[in-house]
Amino acid sequence: MHFSKIFQLLLTPVALCLCAVALAQPPRGPFVVSPRVLPDKKVTFSYLAPGAKDVRLAGGQFGANNVQMKKDSIGIWSVTVGPVVPDIYPYNFIVDGVSVMDPANVDFFPNERFKASLVDVPGFTPLVHAMRDVPHGSVSYEYYPSAQGTIGSLMVYTPPGYDKNAAAKYPVFYLISGTTDTEETFFKVGRTNLILDNLIAEGKAKPMIVVMPYGNVEARIAEQKGGSKPADPMGRESADAMARMRNFADDLTKNVIPYVDKAYRTIPSRESRAIGGFSRGGGQTLRTAFWNMDKFAWICCYSAYLPPSEMDNSFQSIVANPDQTNKQLKLFWVGVGTEDFLYNDTAGFLNYLTGKKIAYKSMITGGGHTWMNVKTYVANTVPLLFK
Template identity: 70%
Template sequence: MKQYTQNRVRAMLMVALLCAVGIVRAQPPRGPLVVSPQVNADKSVTFRYLAPSASDVKLGAQFEKAPVPMTKDAQGIWSVTVGPVKPDIYPYSFSVDGITVMDPANVAFFPNERFKASLVDIPGDTPLIHSLKDVPHGSVSYEYYPSVEGTTGSLVVYTPPGYDKNPKAKYPVYYLISGTTDTEETFFKVGHTNLILDNLIAEGKAKPMVIVMPNGNIAARLAEQKGGSKPADPIGRDNPEAVKRANDFGADLTGNIIPYIEKNYRTLANRENRAIGGFSRGGGQTLRTAFSNMDKFAWVCAYSAYLSPTEMERSYSPIVTNVANTNKQLKLLWVSVGSDDFLYKGTVEFMDYLKAKNVNYKSLITDGGHTWMNVKTYVAATTPLLFQP
């Protein structure tokens, strides 16, 4: 019996050893450690990418005007140092023999339906408004809600510091919509909206609020969940299909998202305590949804977005024909754009139209283009204005 037990133990040990060897062999070979990106003390940044067999690797970054060639060392690591770079958060990627790839050494990425980019955060000597600071922090949650045609929609929801500590307190809500091909995560992961609000609330500059970040692409979700192919994005801002999709989103927001949020979060459920804002396509969705639902929103923020005078006259004429009522209802109508933004001309034309019609609005024109660096600036500028007396 003793000999049987010893033989059994030996057999079990042998099986375990063979399994361990198999696991080790199944693992991919490990190359040299790659550190990327490396932000240096002088604000220059070193990027690295392991590709021993590649013949050409370039860095593409939003702070560079053209792709930057990288150099390969004896270990097959390609690298380049650029800068110094103005402190901010920037997307970047690598072109490896003509194929665009993310940085595998970096866990920070840009959520987007179409392109895949990594993110580099270059800190300022004084912490920027989107930086992680030693202040009370709110919470970020992922939510799923019943949406159109039996589908399930997704949201990212920010609740301010202290939300869980005072179960009787209720809060205003800012519905914040990202741009074309962006997702519900983009305002959170790229825009750092949660950190911006944490910092502004800590400084007494913004009121505590709930921020709801939905995915604006209803058509893609319908296709995905019903087994179809994702439809192409419409060409043109006034394209009838683009307008239809914007209105479909507005119906989902007012008919499904707002009721879900007001059922599951402690909110002040009236128009004076609801704001809506968005970037690019999300800004167009913002304006169309707000102007169609003046009974639901008193605060409206369009970032790099506009409606044409033609569409205003055709679809939203009460906004300008009864301007006294519009100015009374809207506590804030905000329009902002970068001077190098490809939507600059249309946005300025929209501002001029509002001015000619005596519609009250606030505006901000910044340097730069259609970027999330500008979006963070707009969020930091507008949230202190929301829900103020």
């Protein structure tokens, strides 16, 4: 048989396979780049939707809420906004009334409910959460035996050099996200690993392990046992909310901490253990710490509070002997923004602590109940820990 005929016979199956693959693929539209951060810190957002009648940008946290986008001749909707104050912000598109993520952007906000995309607007000089040319730690996904036979999930940051010195042991900072957030949020939105990398490189923070747990124990149990995710409690101080707070505290102290102390080179003492959290995670922080003063000596509360009535009724041991409490706590830190919907309650909590002579440090910023503020609080508290 002639060589060209043999080659043709060999090529035919390959061609058929390639044709089948091509037919199996959905048609590709024009290539879209979104978002694009311009040198002047304006940002262009784009979305391909030739058949849409109306597309809007929802980016309220950087001042671009419900902004009309314009469609070009090939069906790409775009808008340029700003300049935007450098930071990391969530956004999404509203397409004919339906909220959607940006399909051109791989960065997203981990959350149980909304699925927003993230835009990172870098500073003219690097911000504290920026990727810099410094030694970097590692972030790992971990799974541990949790409540009712379920498997819990964690994110664990280990500092630069952790793997190089097998004899070194480290203090641990347990860091808890807010309502509907996941164990990934402090990592992907809060950029806690990069903040730690940068502060450690500058000599402003001690090398430490940071453990980021998932705060919704009930949702995980329901998911793994075939149930439906329970609705949020009716009220922050309701009996249901308090039961869930207790369940989280038990999971952290009885399951997470023993797992981490066994799997990582920790210093397993209260003086080398800190706890912090944002929003619901801040409430979990305060209650878990006050219920377990033998386990935590450092408390960092971001945009959260406890009602004076709860302090009086449930934590009398904390407020009745302020000298003892102040001696036990090496740091009690509370931060909140003036536009935060929890500002008044948090301010009342700080005034209560002052009246009870409980020592604390506070930071009042502008802005609201946002992860922009959370990054600021983490960057300001980490240097204070384990000193």
